[in-house]
Amino acid sequence: MQDSDLLSPDVFRDQRHHEVFEYLREHDPVHWHTDSAGVGFWCLTKHADVQMASREPETFVSGAGFTLVDIDPENLQGMMMQQMLPGMDRPQHTRHRRIVSRGFSPRTLRMIEDHLALKAKTIVDRVVGRGSCDFVTDIAAELPLQAIAELVGVPEEDRRKIFEWGNAMTGIDDPEFGGGREANHAAVEMMAYADELRRSREAHPRDDIITTLTGATDGADGLSDAELAVFFILLVVAGNETTRNATAHGMRALIEHPAALERLQADLTPDRIGRAVEEILRWASPILYFRRTATRDVELRGQTIRAGDRVVLWYASANRDAEVFTDPFQFDPDRAPNDHVTFGGGGPHFCLGANLARMELRLIFTELITRLRGVEFDGQVEMLRSNFVGSIKHMPVRWDPDKALASP
Numbered sequence: 542m543q544d545s546d547l548l549s550p551d552v553f554r555d556q557r558h559h560e561v562f563e564y565l566r567e568h569d570p571v572h573w574h575t576d577s578a579g580v581g582f583w584c585l586t587k588h589a590d591v592q593m594a595s596r597e598p599e600t601f602v603s604g605a606g607f608t609l610v611d612i613d614p615e616n617l618q619g620m621m622m623q624q625m626l627p628g629m630d631r632p633q634h635t636r637h638r639r640i641v642s643r644g645f646s647p648r649t650l651r652m653i654e655d656h657l658a659l660k661a662k663t664i665v666d667r668v669v670g671r672g673s674c675d676f677v678t679d680i681a682a683e684l685p686l687q688a689i690a691e692l693v694g695v696p697e698e699d700r701r702k703i704f705e706w707g708n709a710m711t712g713i714d715d716p717e718f719g720g721g722r723e724a725n726h727a728a729v730e731m732m733a734y735a736d737e738l739r740r741s742r743e744a745h746p747r748d749d750i751i752t753t754l755t756g757a758t759d760g761a762d763g764l765s766d767a768e769l770a771v772f773f774i775l776l777v778v779a780g781n782e783t784t785r786n787a788t789a790h791g792m793r794a795l796i797e798h799p800a801a802l803e804r805l806q807a808d809l810t811p812d813r814i815g816r817a818v819e820e821i822l823r824w825a826s827p828i829l830y831f832r833r834t835a836t837r838d839v840e841l842r843g844q845t846i847r848a849g850d851r852v853v854l855w856y857a858s859a860n861r862d863a864e865v866f867t868d869p870f871q872f873d874p875d876r877a878p879n880d881h882v883t884f885g886g887g888g889p890h891f892c893l894g895a896n897l898a899r900m901e902l903r904l905i906f907t908e909l910i911t912r913l914r915g916v917e918f919d920g921q922v923e924m925l926r927s928n929f930v931g932s933i934k935h936m937p938v939r940w941d942p943d944k945a946l947a948s949p
């Protein structure tokens with residue numbers, strides 16, 4: 542067991558992390574991992590511990606940083622991270638979350654559902670006759686992009702920018718996406734764009750999240766200019782890549798488990814697609830971890846976590862914990878119950894977009910499962926170099942265009 546394993550984006554790119562986590566859950570579930578600076582961090586690898594730390598926000602705070610790298614408030618990205626929901630603690634987090642939650646109400650989601658259902662159908666219509674495509678760029682990337690754009694009210698002609706900004710922000714460790722050079726540039730452009738959106742909604746309020754968050758229509762407590770710009774960036778980053786990856790990992794799992802795919806194709810009831818989506822989420826774990834910092838000494842499984850220590854909640858590990866999931870390395874679309882922690886382990890930071898992501902996955906997989914026949918890989922699956930998001934960059938696939946079915 543190499544101690545440096547979990548800091549290397551290559552371990553995740555090459556999908557070796559599951560081996561590392563399996564070992565840790567068994568032999569060293571609360572593991573102290575050193576880093577090159579000699580600082581180090583605790584790795585929580587068990588499901589119960591990830592839930593516990595998520596639900597004790599006074600003991601495990603987010604304000605000192607939510608990624609492995611400490612926040613440097615001197616640079617632009619550090620400054621932004623401090624002002625993002627995942628990097629806030631009470632009471633600032635409570636106020637901010639209350640305001641932005643308005644934009645994710647069941648009513649808002651119902652309003653965009655029909656539109657997204659139509660988009661999901663169009664995405665598949667566009668490629669189905671071709672018989673092959675890059676699943677990531679041609680299919681998986683599209684619906685999350687459209688969902689954010691719908692939610693925020695970004696016009697059609699600007700939607701490509703959102704895709705590119707998102708890639709630049711999350712592909713920091715990957716040379717294909719500029720290896721970090723592009724990230725600052727993208728952040729600056731997104732802030733300017735959010736500002737434009739705000740000004741336009743102040744002049745002409747609409748039924749969208751930007752109007753809601755600025756408090757433009759009802760005079761309610763709204764976000765400041767800076768808060769709104771940072772929240773816009775968070776949405777683009779948090780809402781795009783994550784759901785894209787869940788979609789790509791889900792298709793990969795279905796191709797690798799043809800019997801499971803056939804079972805779904807034979808009988809795709811609403812319950813069944815719901816369960817399949819939960820299993821895809823568990824299997825994919827698109828966000829590998831979030832980090833907290835301990836505010837007091839805590840005894841856990843024989844280890845002493847000291848006040849000030851960095852504590853990493855490995856969702857990707859908790860989701861394969863045999864104490865919670867029977868045959869955790871088995872992809873089972875009928876798995877129930879399925880208490881995965883893909884959206885977090887509960888507590889105040891639980892993913893705000895979980896219901897939106899579930900809706901998107903249900904819509905796109907309904908189309909894919911019912912319409913594509915004989916799907917298989919058509920080249921190498923390429924992973925992103927990152928130890929934060931488990932992304933598939935490219936996944937060539939092919940299917941039988943003559944057997945493709947019309948939309949359900």
Ligand code: HEM
Nearest residue numbers: 626627779780783784787828884885890891892893894898
């Ligand atoms: C499959 C897709 C997604 C996954 C796997 C995912 C995962 C996560 C995780 C693990 C967290 C942190 C939870 C914690 O610290 O306890 C989180 C937070 C968050 N997510 Fe998601 N997410 C997804 C989709 C989305 C979407 C579609 C949106 C919005 C459009 C979104 C918006 C957010 C926001 C705003 C937060 C911060 C919440 C807070 O700190 O209070 N996510 N997400």
